[in-house]
Amino acid sequence: MRVAVVSNTAWYLFNFRLNLMRALQADGHEVVAVAPADAYAERLRAAGIGFEPVPISGGGTNPLVELQSVRRLRGVLRRRGVELVLSYTPKGNLYSALAGLSCGVPFVPNVSGLGRAFIRRSPVTLVAQALYRLTFGRALRVFFQNNDDLNVFVHAGLARAEQCERLPGSGVDLRRFTPAPLPQRPADAPVFLLVARLMWDKGVGEYVEAARRVRQRHPQARFRLLGFVDVANPSAVPRAQVERWEAEGLVEYLGPTDDVRPFLAEADCVVLPSYREGVPRTLLEAAAMARPIVTTDAPGCRDTVIDGQSGLLCRPADAADLGDKLLRFIDLAPQARQAMGHAGRALMERSFSEQLVLDRYRQLVSDISAHRKTAQTAACSR
Incomplete structure (x- = not known):
């Protein structure tokens, strides 16, 4: 045909x-x-x-x-x-x-x-x-x-x-996205990563506000953004706004990439506070690489996580609740973080x-x- x-x-x-x-x-x-x-x-x-x-x-x-x-x-x-x-x-x-x-x-x-x-x-x-x-x-x-x-x-x-x-x-291509060991760094200095087109509907604003809250308690925590800016969409986050967040020291904007794997490997936890998705490919790829996930209890997003086992769910459009879940992740022992990652990989092998x-x-x-x-x-x- x-x-x-x-x-x-x-x-x-x-x-x-x-x-x-x-x-x-x-x-x-x-x-x-x-x-x-x-x-x-x-x-x-x-x-x-x-x-x-x-x-x-x-x-x-x-x-x-x-x-x-x-x-x-x-x-x-x-x-x-x-x-x-x-x-x-x-x-x-x-x-x-x-x-x-x-x-x-x-x-x-x-x-x-x-x-x-x-x-x-x-x-x-x-x-x-x-x-x-x-x-x-x-x-x-x-x-x-x-x-x-x-x-x-x-x-x-x-x-x-x-x-x-x-x-x-x-x-998710399980042969291309394979488990990677979590980085060796202090538990109170994790790297969080959001991978998406930079749009308000992806929860970028909530992610930045949560970063502001978390860094008050853990100033060494790092928050990264990876994806296209200036997308042709009314919900797009303006580049000038991203630059202001960077100047404030809240986030690191990494730009877009053709290969997300090195960035996932460098992260301790992948975050997507989106309001609604199909099933976000970025979270499937993160879980396939054994990364714990924090995402919203919203259509599509919730499908990618077993709450409390492979990651944590937060309320949509709620920066305070997202911040609480990120603080909860920081409090996890290294072995618990590893167990979350392994559970996510097992879910991908079983269902995705x-x-x-x-x-x-x-x-x-x-x-x-x-x-x-x-x-x-x-x-x-x-």
Whole structure:
């Protein structure tokens, strides 16, 4: 089959879906990646994946611009003779659904979090729900990364229960992310690390406020930020704000990276106080490297932690509670921290291996391909 894999950034496809695209190619399918052109487009091509640029703005709200992007995507599907679309991210899912329906190409969206429209309810929320209701009911399958989001869609009538299926996030490559020993440093001088696009909805503000509280008791504790700043999203934390935090001595901004593993290895604990996620890949990678986790008791985030065993859960949007959990972590003996890390690795091996996700997609595409061939044979025999 000719399969298009669509997202709102080539960065996402390269970092999170490259193994899937390679697996589909190994099964004999022709794969094309579709996203806005950025530096990772060339990396996809260098990896042997065809690439088609389509402007899909993660934060855009201009109806004319959005419609033009859908038309561009529909043109790619037709020109490439695409027979199936696999899509990711809220905009990627909606664009793919609208383009696929307009030219008769079946689509399988993956809901990796509900996005800003569901976190901060507004008129945009109503528009998004209307578009989901219009399109997702005609999807071949709708994958979700956690049951909270699946239930939201079913109960709101945005998708039918029989269409929906939960996958363990995007999974984690357990061969690439392997356990690393915790750094040898004083227990009261830990390094905390937040890995994410720097957005308020990721809980960056709460992380910094918690750092302020923790450092009053443990001034040697260090708080690091790793990820893209100036992202195209209304929830983005301005670069000037990050610089002010740095000048105050609260955080160290490390910038973005193509390889998070050295930074995870240097951390004692990985923190993500996000308001809502699909299943955050960064936490899966951290747990796979045997790092304790502190995250929110929120959809998607809570899936990655066994509270009290592999990490700690805090209340969403509550810097004081986050600070208390970080202080609780600091009070843990080294052996208890190690036990948390080992429990996290065991959870990843048991429930979140990327191979589970790859196998499900490969089976789905194989079934769809076989069904199409049977239908074509039947049509030709009439």
